[in-house]
Amino acid sequence: MKEYPVQRAAALKPLPDPDMLVFGKTFTDHMFLMDYTAGQGWHDGRIVPYAPLALEPSAMxxxxxxxxxxxxxxYRSPDGGVQLFRPMENVRRINSSCERMCIPQLPEEDTLAAIEQLVRVEERWVPAKPGTSLYIRPFVIATxxxxGVHAxxxxxxxxITCPVGAYYKEGINPVRIYVENQDVRAVRGGTGYTKCGGNYAASIRAGERAEEQGYAQVLWLDGVHRRYIEEVGSMNVLFKIGGTVITPALTGSVLPGITRKSCIELLKSWGVPVEERLITAEELFDAAEAGRLEEAFGSGTAAVVSPIGEMGWGERHVTVNGGQIGALTRKLYDTLTGIQWGTVSDPFGWTLKL
Amino acid sequence: MKEYPVQRAAALKPLPDPDMLVFGKTFTDHMFLMDYTAGQGWHDGRIVPYAPLALEPSAMxxxxxxxxxxxxxxYRSPDGGVQLFRPMENVRRINSSCERMCIPQLPEEDTLAAIEQLVRVEERWVPAKPGTSLYIRPFVIATxxxxGVHAxxxxxxxxITCPVGAYYKEGINPVRIYVENQDVRAVRGGTGYTKCGGNYAASIRAGERAEEQGYAQVLWLDGVHRRYIEEVGSMNVLFKIGGTVITPALTGSVLPGITRKSCIELLKSWGVPVEERLITAEELFDAAEAGRLEEAFGSGTAAVVSPIGEMGWGERHVTVNGGQIGALTRKLYDTLTGIQWGTVSDPFGWTLKL
Known part of the structure; x- marks a missing residue:
């Protein structure tokens, strides 16, 4: 496996209190950098002290x-080891994003090796308290x-990496969401299936307005018909309706989430019927009003699963499972987090021990 | 008018050969910076030596x-003075973009004052050779x-500012474009009407593919029906069909171009009928094949007008005006550039002399 040169930080930062960790605000002592130059390709991968990036004001x-x-x-496992969850899926997805953005492909094995080596260098930063972890953020920027508008x-x-606290500090409380009727996150032919910055910039306004009205997030509709459900906030979304789990199909404007994929694979292994298909807001709310919407939840790396307790769509308001987390949602959460933290066995080979 | 403090560069760069200027690659000695801090607002506007920006790797x-x-x-006018073209339109538009991106509004008069003062400081960089100018690039970034995905x-x-050469060095040669059927630039409810980075990132791939196939740019279709024409490359687009100039209406996914607006106002002042409305690729190609498409051109700050000589849409290929620039396109170009460089009178009050 590729081994990159390491320039150690002169002084190491004190570790933060694991009870006080806020997502994405505290960064570790080192970072990985690699440069791309046209004609030369990716070169000079290295681990260096965490420090500002100095870029020309005209950087693209x-x-x-x-x-x-x-x-x-x-994740810190009970034996004191550290493990990753399906990291090669992230490496492949960043290359899919790169392709859409005309960014040169990253070497996949070497990129995984960079993630592994950086986490090994920062091993003391991987917290041990239940529910905590070290968040890893790989990113590519055009410099x-x-x-000129060209690649x-x-x-x-x-x-970069940052220790993060437990997502659910006080138990899992289902969230309130509403259907966004004005702003659109993505459209087929666009960039919705990628993790490019522009998707997130476009989503900020709707998220802010939802929070102002006391909702945790918005349920995005498709940009073409404004009928089909796509995602919730920056998570994929799954619904249990009449015993079947339904999640929006990957039509190009939906992110192919790794937690989404893992949920689907787990559910199928349990014999739960899963449908990846188009689903309208109307079908969803009709099912809820008919008492057939049994569970609803978002899925993503940060929360793993985020149960939805209440949904609004214009004048229509529905409660899901009495505002409580559903049994299947709970089982998915327990199983996925168990595999991730190494407290339950991993029959799928999803974890990579460092 | 607001006057900002100026920190002069210790050494000034030599001025480049005005015949060798490439768009957006050579920057001047100074730049304007202003910070925004929550609770404090915009503060510390200043002109400083042009230098890299050092940002945390986690900067949003x-x-x-x-x-x-x-x-x-x-623009350098014949009397040796320097003038801007409708700069307050740009200031208002950046605030419209800011609103969509949840970026705090810029103070409009003070922002215009910053542009004016920076150009005065960099006055020696405004080239005098015909067709050359000093390009001004205001931008806001979240630091x-x-x-967390929040504002x-x-x-x-x-x-920042950069001297730019004449867009048309060897006379105005109409370009070849084709209708993009795969990628989509923007959709209603999205960010198409703003100058946010994400729009441009999403457009790069189609532009690269067009160039590979010998076309200068793509003609974008709307994201909903994939029938209505929106823009050409990163310009607005106008067509003269049967004596009337037709340009896509500003439906939310089209940039409200200042050159577009100026073309419309000029055309109306000349008594030329102008329609801002939806127009399908089918209507356009039918008109061309029936001999009714008289002229076609893009409009934007860089080129002013960019005549279209040939268009492809799947198997359909048409030539516009025998591949030559049309008379009305030429008149618009001459009038607009005349007003911008101060060689013809400005009855509209569009220019601002510094």
Missing amino acids: VFHYAQEVFEGLKA TPSL AHDYIFCI | VFHYAQEVFEGLKA TPSL AHDYIFCI
Whole structure:
């Protein structure tokens, strides 16, 4: 496996209180950097002290958002070891995002090796308290100092890591969401299936408005018909209706979530019927009003699963499972987190021990 | 008018050969910076030596593309003075972009003052050779070092400038374009009407594929029906059909171009009928095949007008005006550039002399 040179930080930071960790605000001592230069390809992968990036004001990332990212976690297992969850899925997905954004493909094995080596270097930062983890953020930015609207000739691939607290500190409380009727996150032919910055920028306004109205997130509709459900906030979404779990099909405007995929694979292994298909807001609310919507939840790396307790769509308001987490949602959460933290066996070979 | 503090560069760069200027690659000696801090608002506007920006690797602009920009030019008039073209339109538009991206509004008069002062400081960089100008690029980036998907609390507003050569060095040659059937640039409910980075990132792939096939740009269709024409490349598009100029209506997914607006106002002042409405690729190609498409051109700050000589749509290929620039396109180009460079009178009050 590729081994990158390491320049150690002169002084290490004190570890934060694991009870006080806020997502994405505290970063570790080191980061991984690798440069891309046209004609030379990706080169000079290295682990260096965590420090600001100095970029020309004309760097393309500041103007044309040629940028993609990934998110995954390192988990402390009961034996004191550290493990990753399906990291090669993230590596493949960042390359899918890169393709759409005209960013050169990353070497997959070497990229996984970079993630592994950085986590080993930062091993003391992987917290042990239940529910905590080390969040890993690989990202690529276009650095060419040029204002022409073209693919850049120069990029930086960077990986930063930050310890994160338990997502559910006080038990899993289902959230309130509503159907967004104004803003659209993505459309077929666009970039919805990628983790490019522009998708997230476009989603901020709806999320802010939802919070102002006391909702945790929005349920996104498709950009073409404004009828079909796509995602919830920045998570995939799954519904249990009449015993079958239904999740929006990957039509190009939906992110192919790794937690989504893992939920589907687990459910199928349990004999639960799963349908990946188009589902309208109307079908969903009709099912809820007929008492057939049994469970609803978002899926993503941060929360694993996030149960939905209440949903609004214009004048229609429904409660899901009496506002409580459903049994199947709970089982998915317990199984996935058990596999991720190494407290239950992993029959799928999803974990990678470092 | 607001006057900002100026920190002069220790050494000034030599001026480039005006015949060798490439768009967006050579930057001047200074830039304007202003910071935004939550609770404090925009503060510390200043002109400083042009230098790299040092940002935390977790700065939101690198991950979630919370960023907007503008583009305008300073022109050297025959009397040796320098003038801007409708700069307040750019200031208002950046604030429209900011609103969509949840970026705090810029103070409009002070922002215009910043543009004016920076151009005065960089006055020696405004080239005098016909067709050359000083391109001005204001932009805002989110700098908060946090990975949560929310509006940032901290921003930088920056203005950089670069001398640019004549867009048409060897006379105006109409370009070949084709209708893009796969990728989509924007959709209603999205961000198409703004100059946010994500729009441009999403457009790069189609532009690259067009160039590979010998076309200058793509003609974008709407994301909903994939029938209605929206823009050409990163320009607005106008067609003269049967004596009337038709341009796509501003439905939310089309940029409200300042050159577009100026073309419409000029055409109306000349008594030319103008329609801002939906137009399908089918209507356009039918008109062309029936000999009714008289002229076609893109409009934007860089080229002013860019005549279209040939268009492809699947198996259909048409030539516009025998591949030559049309008379009305030519008149628009001559009038607009005349007003911009101060060689013809400006009855509209569009120019701002510094």
